[in-house]
Amino acid sequence: MPEITYAEAIRSALWEEMKRDERVFIIGEDIGRYGGAFGVTTGMLDEFGDKRIIETPISEPSIIGAAVGAALLGMRPVAEIMFMDFVLLSLDQIGNQAAKMHYMFGGKATVPLVVRMPSGSGTGAAAQHSQSLETLLMHLPGLKVVTPSTPYEAKGLLRTAIHDLNPVCFIEHKLLYKTKGEVPEGDYQIPFGVADIKRAGKDLTIVANGIMVHKALAVANRLADEGIDVEIIDPRTLVPLDTEAIINSVSKTGKLLIVHEACETAGWAGEIMAVVSSSRAFDYLDAPMRRLTGKNVPIPYNRVLERAAVPQEEDIEREIRAIVKGVY
Amino acid sequence: METEKNQEPFLNRAERLKLSKDELREMYKTLCTIRQFELMADKLYALGKVHGTMHLSAGQEAVAVGIRHATRLDDYLINHHRGHGHFISKNADINLMMAEFLGKEAGYCKGRGGSMHIADFSSNNLGANGIVGGGIPHSLGVGLALQMQKRDQICIAIFGDGASNEGVFHETLNMAGLWKLPILFVCENNKYGMSMAVERVSAKLPIAQRAEAYDIPWHYIDGNDLLTVIETVGSAADYIRSGNGPVFVEAQTYRYFGHSKSDRNLYRSKDEIETWRLTKDPILRFKNNLLENEVFKAEELVVCEEEAVKIIESAVEFAEASADPDAATVTEYVYA
């Protein structure tokens, strides 16, 4: 299998879907000659022209609004919001409009649209360009929320997103764009609501998404030498959530650590804990469930502070050791 | 549409605008200081000393210096992401700016904000914004508060051409026009919002004519001509301060560097950039006027230029010698 980057994987999903289906088009800021802020749509303007790669003024609410309207007429818009932070400008169109139409109109309207959005810290872009707001979107019934962690998943999940009949928020961690991974040639999709076991283990379950999957894996591989055997579950889609996979894993290991970059308060780690504590896995728990998350702060500019604001490998290692030893 | 042009001889204009020799010299030095700051920022970035992003205003200096000169130092400033020039013009402490740029605890925002969020509330500088258009509606509240507090300052709201396509821009203009608030809107039209030329994103130009829909007087000027900026903004500020309501100024200018740290300039030609640099540069034009009219000798201006370089070099020394914030303080300042 060829190795490609996460950005290339996303591009190839977009490319193939646009070739396959004339209804698919992309709308967003600076996505043409510039190729988008992270270069994801590079070269697509030349291939598909400006009727299908639609560059807009800086008007985020109306980018999503336009996508909603087109989706209602049977098109398959893929909107790009340059940084996830700017979703806060479009929240009415995403949350009050796109998310609710199918239900509110008695199942008669469908809004098949994808909103792509780069999330996360690590680039020194500070408080208004570094957020992880997936919980906000998860809280709105009607939206699906996807957070791919590898090129393979980025491509397979994006194809599924474009085929889905619902509004899908597709969250790309910006530090992952340049990471490489194997991606099969040709057609494949990854179904929503199916978690992936990124590493099998018997001592402790880690549920992590996006970039945290990689950090957790690195730590788990190191700790394996010491005989600590960590299982890592990547939910891949937060809505719908594969609760069975998590319940099964925790029933096996008896220990749970959830790791996400998003802030702690009301973050989705709490949701996972609620799922586990109200399931049969509760009986198997032999340690308190723990979460390691971004701190409840806006992301700071300075590199030292920025690192301190979100979980790092050493934090994950510390948590794992604490849980395994039973000392917190 | 052509910008408003002024054919009047330089010296007549300078005299009519009551610009003293000292003021002319000071403004020249500020123009050079801004340029040097931006060149240094670019250099520090290339040297890998900057973790983060930046938006440089080289080429747009006359707008900042002109506005500052034609308004009061205690007027309120609302800035956008490309704000270094406005800060420097408003007498910011360049050491603290540079320290913020390098993310140091000694910086204006204690290293939490960076280039895009520099603010100095003690000098009525309400800060830069990373959200395009995000600061524009704050001007309404500043205007209302100034009226309620019966103060005679005005609010200067700076933003780019691209920001004029955000919904809040239109909402703000409507409310400002309706309530006759003391706001000077300045659109720095540097021809592009990131990669998008204004013509590709605006149904009708100039942008300033949009103000008409909201009953706000407007001007479309050559923002690279310092005296034009001073004249237009000066009369606008008088009009606003006298209680007549807002004015909208669109200043045509040009940015030399790419949009932010990463930009291969694919959306414009090298020729275009060179033409602006060589024939319309705001500093060069002002300098030529000063020399041709024998206001200063060349050596006098060289002194200003050297001073500017020194100011920036010592700011870098200060910033580099300053400490990073302590990681343990990461949760401070979330709440007051």
Ligand SMILES: Cc1ncc(C[n+]2csc(CCOP(=O)(O)OP(=O)(O)O)c2C)c(N)n1
């Ligand atoms: C709400 C929002 N949308 C998009 C961006 C990304 N962005 C940053 S600056 C910029 C261009 C702004 O253009 P303009 O207002 O003309 O200012 P200029 O950069 O040209 O000075 C864009 C698209 C942003 N920061 N905020």
